[in-house]
Amino acid sequence: MSKVELPVKPDPTSSRTGTLKSPKHRQNGMPLWFKGLAPLVLLAALVMLFLRVGPVGVFQQSFPPVEKLTIERIRLPAHGVMEIQLVNGGPEPVTVAQVMVDDANWVHRVDGNRTIERLERRTITIPYPWVEGEPHRVSLVTSTGLTFAGEVAVATLSPSVDTRYLTTFALLGVYAGVIPVFIGLLWLPFVRAIDRRWIDFFLSLTMGLLVFLGADALVESMETSRLVAGAFQGSALVLLGVVATPLILAALGRWRGGVQRERTPLQVAALIALGIGLHNLGEGLAIGASYATGEIALGTFLVIGFLLHNTTEGLGIVTPLADQRPPLRSLVLLGALAGIPTVLGAWIGGFTYSPALTTLFFAIGVGAIIAVVHELYKLFHRRAGSGLAAPLNTAGFLAGMMIMYGTGLLVPA
């Protein structure tokens, strides 16, 4: 990237573009579109030149090749078969010469040319007698002798696209995402009946829950961003999701409302449901992927963990509706919005796990939660007699985080 940008900076046209801003120079000579496009044309010409003759001058020296292969996933589609999915995220083409499994050379088949161009993907199939329940390591040896390693944490048959798998994850999504959210919604009569200052307490608690979820999602997205192939810039994806999502949600709010108006409690609840839903989508992706690669067993314990963890999310959704009488249909929609993405995420994650996609979804979840907490805070200020720093409200906020922490203990990372 920098190769291209460096020589462009001293381009004299950049000073001329300044004239665009001052109207008195509008009339002189060239049309506006030309002034706007000229730098781009020059840039394109320079890129073409570099592609044709190579970078002039400084980069002439021959550097050793920079090879970067990323193993995105290792599947075990059948007994005695191993499948490596990889992508070349580096700047140069890479040739996979040999494959080692558990420090032994092994025969294999590559679905295409052994030389993998930048951003290209390959699947390598290895007839390897892997051992159920034990870890395995694979290592790709490139033509220059560099090695790129991957690991199967616990070997078990990878699920294939079939109804059993779809049902499993639909059920998991329902148990872990949909049911708990709906159970949480059943707190509506309760929050409607309680004293005003206790509503403030529960709003604070909701904010605590959300802040915890947001931080959790942020950490997740940063973790998966490290698995993203270099060229796809994992950390940039995190930034993109975190910053763009609240901005877009805010812009949408304005566009719908025309002039800036306060959101109604139902809108805030919908926003919360959306934020939680996006978070659950990322969570579903991670669960699906871990299940597919044998890293987690979907035991009763895990499902109970999600059940408890996510029930509190339902409480978060209904608290802003304490003064409202929302129709049942709205409540069902809210629950669906928050819970069903878990199913979708699990389906996607199980079949086509992509670190880039997972990172982005988690980051979007973070962004959505930022927007939600902001809205919630505004709502809170509009109605609350006392601020967040009031002892009861602070206690609520902290309680929210503690609940998430406590129930999180039941869910293995």
Added chain:
Amino acid sequence: MSNSGEGGKMSRKKDLVDQSMTRRDLLKAGALGTVGVAAAGSVLAIPGLGQSSEGAQGKASHHDMMTVGNLAPGSFDPSAFLTHFDTGIVSRLPSGETLREYDLVAEDREIEVAPGVFYPAWTYNGQVPGPTIRCTEGDRIRVRLTNRGSHSHSIHFHGMHPSNMDGAFEPVHPGQSYVYEFNAEPFGLHLYHCHTVPIKRHIHKGLYGAFIVDPKGGRPAAQELVMVMNGFDTNFDNENEVYAVNTVAFHYQKYPIRIRQGELVRAYVVNVTEFDLLNSFHIHGNLFRLYRTGTDLSRYEWTDVVALCQGERAVLEFTYNHRGPFMFHAHQSEFAELGWSGVFLVEAPHV
């Protein structure tokens, strides 16, 4: 790369074989399924060894644990190296001694250590291991080292010689040359290698070779093989990714060494493996007479595994009375699985 000898499996396994196929490989007795004939001479065509395992858990054969593809045409050929001895340019000195002169050129060269895996080696005469230098006890040896490499190098011979012929304290800088001259003693199997610092790197990058000093009366007639056990740290993490005898992983498994039933075989085995404490040599279906360092013609041990430290070597003598393929490999399974295994194909005796 496998050929099961069964038509159906053969064609399926063919898919595992990669695109490139050289003429040399076709000539190598149809090692690939493409030829469609279970030709003798290729271990891959031997019944019982070539069972495909794809899709069958726990049924892998030795042909699944293997590199894929072929070396580039014109690469170093371990099969030729195995039986090639450089006896030098021979002349007689006025004193009546035999003079043997050798020219070694140190140069940087990229070598192929497994199909498609290239390693930036430092070599003697463009090959790893360097040429096998052979002479007779008492011969006058004159070795000229010319350094055309990018770093200083030297040759350190094992054996007895004057201090300034030892190669330890006289680095030969790029563009320079040096003549090592001494009388070959004692008889035995020795080695030579670069002794320039950092020594570890100078050795593992390929500057070594076997140095055979025959006893004056010679050894009994035999089929003689040079086997230099080496390894390559292709990603420079101070661990070997590739192990082999004579550089190329699994070479003698793909192209078995043919020996004759009832005939004496003598293997000159030298260990120059870097990073690992020991390497070892094991033969199947037989035992060998082990002459450590080859310096004694009468005393030997009768065994089927020998462990050698780096720089240690041994002369092995054995005779197979049964025909068929017999594996030989390091008895460190890890080394064997990363390339250090091969096959003796014992054939009917000459009529």
